[in-house]
Amino acid sequence: MSTAMASSTRIRAPTIHWSLVVLLLTVLALVTLPTFLPHRAIATATQMQIAALFALAFNILWRQTRLLSFGHAAFFGIGMFATVHIMRTAAGGTVFLPLPLLPIFGLMAGLVLGVIVGFFATARTGTYFAMITLAFAEIIHQLSPQWQGAFGGESGLSAMRIAWAGLSFGSDKEVYYLVLAWSLAAIAGIHYFTLTPLGRLAFALGDNEQRVRFLGYNARLAKTLVFIVSAMFTGLAGGLLAIANENVDHTIFRASLSGQVVVHTFIGGAGTFLGPIVGAAAMTMFGSLAADLTRLWVLYQGLLFIVMVMYLPQGIVGLATDRAAHWRWRELGSLLPSLLAVLAGIILLVAGIVFIAEFLAALTTNPFARRTDSGAVSVALFGATWDRAALTTWLLPVCSVAGGLILTRLGARRLSHAASAGVQQTAHG
Amino acid sequence: MIAGEPLLELRNVHKSFGQVEIICGANLSVCAGERHGLIGPNGAGKSTLFNMISGLFGPSRGEIKFTGTRIDGLTPERINRLGLGRSFQITSVFPRLSALENLRIAVMPRFGVRSSVLCRLSRHKGVNARAEELLHAVRLGVRREVPAGELPYSEQRALEIALALASDPSLILLDEPTSGMSREEAVHVVELIRQVAAERTLLIVEHDMDVVFQLCDRLSVLVDGKVIASGGPEDIRANSAVREAYLGSLAA
Numbered sequence: 001m002s003t004a005m006a007s008s009t010r011i012r013a014p015t016i017h018w019s020l021v022v023l024l025l026t027v028l029a030l031v032t033l034p035t036f037l038p039h040r041a042i043a044t045a046t047q048m049q050i051a052a053l054f055a056l057a058f059n060i061l062w063r064q065t066r067l068l069s070f071g072h073a074a075f076f077g078i079g080m081f082a083t084v085h086i087m088r089t090a091a092g093g094t095v096f097l098p099l100p101l102l103p104i105f106g107l108m109a110g111l112v113l114g115v116i117v118g119f120f121a122t123a124r125t126g127t128y129f130a131m132i133t134l135a136f137a138e139i140i141h142q143l144s145p146q147w148q149g150a151f152g153g154e155s156g157l158s159a160m161r162i163a164w165a166g167l168s169f170g171s172d173k174e175v176y177y178l179v180l181a182w183s184l185a186a187i188a189g190i191h192y193f194t195l196t197p198l199g200r201l202a203f204a205l206g207d208n209e210q211r212v213r214f215l216g217y218n219a220r221l222a223k224t225l226v227f228i229v230s231a232m233f234t235g236l237a238g239g240l241l242a243i244a245n246e247n248v249d250h251t252i253f254r255a256s257l258s259g260q261v262v263v264h265t266f267i268g269g270a271g272t273f274l275g276p277i278v279g280a281a282a283m284t285m286f287g288s289l290a291a292d293l294t295r296l297w298v299l300y301q302g303l304l305f306i307v308m309v310m311y312l313p314q315g316i317v318g319l320a321t322d323r324a325a326h327w328r329w330r331e332l333g334s335l336l337p338s339l340l341a342v343l344a345g346i347i348l349l350v351a352g353i354v355f356i357a358e359f360l361a362a363l364t365t366n367p368f369a370r371r372t373d374s375g376a377v378s379v380a381l382f383g384a385t386w387d388r389a390a391l392t393t394w395l396l397p398v399c400s401v402a403g404g405l406i407l408t409r410l411g412a413r414r415l416s417h418a419a420s421a422g423v424q425q426t427a428h429g
Numbered sequence: 430m431i432a433g434e435p436l437l438e439l440r441n442v443h444k445s446f447g448q449v450e451i452i453c454g455a456n457l458s459v460c461a462g463e464r465h466g467l468i469g470p471n472g473a474g475k476s477t478l479f480n481m482i483s484g485l486f487g488p489s490r491g492e493i494k495f496t497g498t499r500i501d502g503l504t505p506e507r508i509n510r511l512g513l514g515r516s517f518q519i520t521s522v523f524p525r526l527s528a529l530e531n532l533r534i535a536v537m538p539r540f541g542v543r544s545s546v547l548c549r550l551s552r553h554k555g556v557n558a559r560a561e562e563l564l565h566a567v568r569l570g571v572r573r574e575v576p577a578g579e580l581p582y583s584e585q586r587a588l589e590i591a592l593a594l595a596s597d598p599s600l601i602l603l604d605e606p607t608s609g610m611s612r613e614e615a616v617h618v619v620e621l622i623r624q625v626a627a628e629r630t631l632l633i634v635e636h637d638m639d640v641v642f643q644l645c646d647r648l649s650v651l652v653d654g655k656v657i658a659s660g661g662p663e664d665i666r667a668n669s670a671v672r673e674a675y676l677g678s679l680a681a
Contacts, residue, residue, distance in 0.1 A: 196546045197537055204534045207523040216509035216538050216596050
């Protein structure tokens with residue numbers, strides 16, 4: 001007994017130590033980041049944090065309680081509108097409302113709407129739960145443009161950030177720090193929630209709701225409370241975006257935003273705490289970078305989502321933690337060829353698919369398709385001109401995709417063999 | 430033998446699903462302190478009766494009294510709070526939570542923190558003490574940190590029994606506690622039930638006749654939705670109707 005405990009502390013102590021170091025370094029990096037970044041990148045980093053908090057708040061419901069909401073845009077949007085309203089009131093100057101505290105109103109709006117939607121939605125589970133949340137969000141989406149006073153009609157509402165305590169909040173940097181402080185506090189709060197009695201009960205509800213009832217719990221009440229916590233933090237994320245954007249209109253309630261948070265969460269890893277943060281931050285960053293380069297970003301994001309759900313349902317973070325647990329790092333050298341093969345395969349695959357997609361898009365969009373004097377149709381892409389009728393134009397991307405598929409499969413197979421061998425060794429050791 | 434009112438009493442209970450009547454006028458009484466076995470051939474309605482008593486669904490007709498109050502039609506959580514705990518034939522633990530956390534969840538209502546968000550559950554002294562006590566009672570002390578889903582089957586069954594005990598119930602319903610177990614595992618679980626359920630009232634559904642006759646001091650026989658006999662093990666063995674309907678093949 002005592003030896004078992006001693007060995008477990010020996011194993012565990014460095015893990016805690018390292019995760020703390022990583023946490024501190026991450027916070028340090030986030031705090032110093034704006035000094036190195038250009039203005040536009042600071043604004044993107046702010047959006048990334050808000051998206052991360054949104055996804056994390058959404059995933060309280062899915063990861064713990066196994067309730068999949070398709071209507072979280074409602075809580076995000078209501079948080080935005082509430083905060084914009086309060087910013088307009090603050091601008092009137094009649095009440096003293098310091099800007100850094102205003103996201104609280106987003107949180108409260110999310111809470112109130114969460115009580116209402118949660119009460120109805122938690123009467124059902126599974127598909128029906130998802131349908132109820134979707135229906136509520138869609139009702140608000142459809143009705144909001146007609147309620148001019150509250151939602152500003154088609155044009156929406158604008159507000160101004162009012163200076164407070166010597167801070168003008170006029171620069172991207174000041175907004176970044178305001179959002180960072182709130183995001184870090186909210187992430188810490190959500191993490192703490194997972195350790196509280198209700199947070200642990202939420203896991204039990206996700207595992208076996210019937211058993212929870214036979215232990216004397218009102219399961220529906222418990223689910224409603226978890227729903228409210230999720231809606232509350234989602235409203236807070238909306239409040240932060242209201243401060244960053246200084247305006248909002250009814251399209252924030254659109255179903256595609258509710259869908260986007262699901263995509264972010266599952267790409268990052270819905271079964272892990274950090275997954276939604278990583279997924280939302282990564283997809284927001286790629287979205288911002290890709291927006292300048294291609295109009296097909298939504299297509300690529302959709303393809304990535306399908307591939308992830310089909311082949312890597314545990315997501316980026318789930319995959320990383322799985323592999324880190326099963327691989328023996330000493331064997332990394334022998335695995336390196338397989339890793340490189342997978343990496344090269346993915347690059348070939350992506351290059352081939354992007355080429356085909358962009359080429360077809362260019363062909364079907366008139367201004368980019370050019371007919372030369374000889375009658376050939378060609379498109380300029382990736383610094384070269386490609387003839388529609390030439391065999392190489394089609395052969396090259398198809399070969400790239402095929403080669404990429406082969407390389408990825410071969411590499412992945414060897415890696416999963418190594419992983420299962422690692423599991424066996426750990427089990428024997 | 431019966432002193433005063435029984436702890437659990439079923440009077441003329443009926444239950445139909447659609448056109449099919451599964452329970453047709455069952456009468457049953459379980460007295461405080463006894464270990465009562467409910468036996469009967471497959472399809473006799475034992476599980477249906479259990480689910481009705483514990484509140485998964487209500488009876489179509491008839492009444493169920495527990496500690497003198499009617500409980501038919503109440504929700505599972507209400508019935509549990511009146512002092513009835515149950516286990517399931519199909520293991521119903523929380524696979525993502527550790528063995529200790531399973532028990533923390535089960536005991537925390539008694540400490541008034543069921544929906545608190547103001548403390549860490551793992552730091553609650555009362556909850557921890559009681560959960561550890563239960564964990565050791567079913568000899569899972571060394572499995573404290575193991576996710577319940579990764580425990581071997583027999584240990585999940587032991588955890589299942591601990592969950593049924595956690596709310597400190599006056600009546601415990603055990604639904605085939607040794608189902609799917611080897612002989613040695615079953616012996617171990619019977620011993621466990623004897624110890625942890627000492628001085629508690631038990632109602633057990635069990636297929637294994639050895640287990641039933643070892644563990645129970647009173648038996649009721651359910652055949653075709655009716656209780657055809659109740660009595661001590663020897664009376665039941667001797668009962669001609671029971672022999673004909675059920676035990677006949679075993680006695681031969």
